[in-house]
Amino acid sequence: MSTTIFTPFTEKELIPKEEKLEIVRKEKKFSIGIPKETCLDEKRLCLTPDAVQVLVQAGHQIIMENGAGAGSFFTDLQYAEAGAEICSDIQEVFSQNIILKINPPSLEEIEYLKPSSYLISALQLNLNTKEYFKKLSEKKINAIAFEYMVDEYKQFSLVRLIGEIAGTVSILYASELISQTTGLMLGGITGVRPTEVVILGAGIVGEYATKAAIGLGASVKVFDNSLFKLRRLNFMVDSRVPTSIIDPKELKKSLRRADIVIGAIPRLNLPPVITEEMVISMKKGSVIIDVTVDNGKCIETSQLTKLSQPIFTKHDVVHCGVPNLTSRMPRTTTKAISNFFLSYLLDLDQECGFENVLMKSIEMQQSLYMYKGRLTKQAIANKFGMQYHDINLLIF
Numbered sequence: 001m002s003t004t005i006f007t008p009f010t011e012k013e014l015i016p017k018e019e020k021l022e023i024v025r026k027e028k029k030f031s032i033g034i035p036k037e038t039c040l041d042e043k044r045l046c047l048t049p050d051a052v053q054v055l056v057q058a059g060h061q062i063i064m065e066n067g068a069g070a071g072s073f074f075t076d077l078q079y080a081e082a083g084a085e086i087c088s089d090i091q092e093v094f095s096q097n098i099i100l101k102i103n104p105p106s107l108e109e110i111e112y113l114k115p116s117s118y119l120i121s122a123l124q125l126n127l128n129t130k131e132y133f134k135k136l137s138e139k140k141i142n143a144i145a146f147e148y149m150v151d152e153y154k155q156f157s158l159v160r161l162i163g164e165i166a167g168t169v170s171i172l173y174a175s176e177l178i179s180q181t182t183g184l185m186l187g188g189i190t191g192v193r194p195t196e197v198v199i200l201g202a203g204i205v206g207e208y209a210t211k212a213a214i215g216l217g218a219s220v221k222v223f224d225n226s227l228f229k230l231r232r233l234n235f236m237v238d239s240r241v242p243t244s245i246i247d248p249k250e251l252k253k254s255l256r257r258a259d260i261v262i263g264a265i266p267r268l269n270l271p272p273v274i275t276e277e278m279v280i281s282m283k284k285g286s287v288i289i290d291v292t293v294d295n296g297k298c299i300e301t302s303q304l305t306k307l308s309q310p311i312f313t314k315h316d317v318v319h320c321g322v323p324n325l326t327s328r329m330p331r332t333t334t335k336a337i338s339n340f341f342l343s344y345l346l347d348l349d350q351e352c353g354f355e356n357v358l359m360k361s362i363e364m365q366q367s368l369y370m371y372k373g374r375l376t377k378q379a380i381a382n383k384f385g386m387q388y389h390d391i392n393l394l395i396f
Contacts (some may be wrong), residue, residue: 029059030345030353033096034084036068039103040323041307043071043330044337046100046120049082051342056083058349065093071327072334100341103324104128110135116372118354120341122146123369124294124323126268127304130384133375140373142354147295148377149344150363158340160204165326165333167208167264170289171197173320173328174260175216177311181285181318184259188217195219196257200273200298201264202229202243205291209262210237221254223273224265252278261288267296269383274299276315284316294323358395365391 032055034047045068047055052062062084066076076086087093094112099105101121105113110132113119119136123145136143151157175186178195188194197213199206202224210233213220220241224230230243244250255261255278265273279288279301290302301314305321307328312319326333351357357364369377374389381388 029061030055030098030349031061031096032063032098032100032345033093034062034064034068034100035090035093035109036065037071037102038109039106041327042103042324043307043327044102044324045069045072045074045330045334046102046337046341048072048335048338049074049078049084051338052079052084053082054342055345058346060345060349061085061096063087063093063096065090072330074331074334102337104132107131107135110139110141113139113141115140116142118142118144120144120146123148125380125383126294126296127323130386133370133380133384133386136370137373137375141370142368142372143370144367145369148367148369150366152363154363158337161336161340162326162333163204164208165329165336166291167205167210168212169325169328170205170262170264170291171209171212171216171260173325174262174287174289177287177318177320178259178285181287182259186213186216186218186260188219195259197221197260197262198223198254198258199262199264200224200246201262201292202226202233203264205264206262207233207236209264210241214240218260223251223254246273252281255279256281256283258282259286261286261299263288263290263298263302264292265298266292267298270296272298272300272302276300279317280315282315282317285318287318287320289320289325291325293321297321365395371395
């Protein structure tokens, strides 16, 4: 007796078929413009000749303004031999699909940008104006800030990288200044009282400043309002430095004895931690370096300075407010930044471009502060009274 199994499908429909896989559309290779830095006596650059060579071999086009690498001791010939096109026309450099810069472009340079292109640079929010964001908006620019770049481990890897250098450089430069103003050596010599260093902030900059100062033999004290950061720093340096929450009375007492003060706490839209009264109480010839002056100064008497005129004296205390302090070591910093951007751009290439990554990567979305001319960071919108747009509503 035969049995018939009922099925709504034909025999042909039941035959297995090949699996259909999604094919991601490959975008054309990147065209990257690297202009010469023009503000704050900037000497750093985003790519070294070695990184340029790797990108060119991967099929990307690099257009560099002539002399762009001079500040970091890289010649046009080195970049040309690596495969970059050296150009004297600044408008052509800024007309590429991707612009890599250290500092934000000037209002004049924004005019050269191609609509809907990608700008990757520092934001330096405390130094920018509403006009800057309006100009970018008019050009429908996609803008990415160093300060917001997050890796797969949710770490601000480039900020950390620059912070490590900035912390070390701040101590080395303070050592130069204190020897000029008071004749003191930053360090400990047998039978001589060690130099007193106060570091405000236990983050990355504060951590590396502490390590550098200890390495030179100075007596260091660190202040921060985060117990977690203080505990982490204490572990990093084997409990060799006293730490304290920012108590005004304790801070003022330490400042009276301090020879060097390193400010490493951003105070964007917040009052400074060290008041002018505290600065007046400091010793004559002592040195203050406010590393985070571009993100809100933490010392009331700080002012923005540049590498050609890095210091000024107020209340007999030497102040330094250079926002790009790592430009004092431009070649080392350029190599470190280049290592980051080489892997960043190669990852973008592998993922088939910015638009594809934006659809899938929360980290990429967080690094944008402007998407096709629309402001996507609430803090910027609040600061300048501009309209905020949720990035998730723009890309989906």
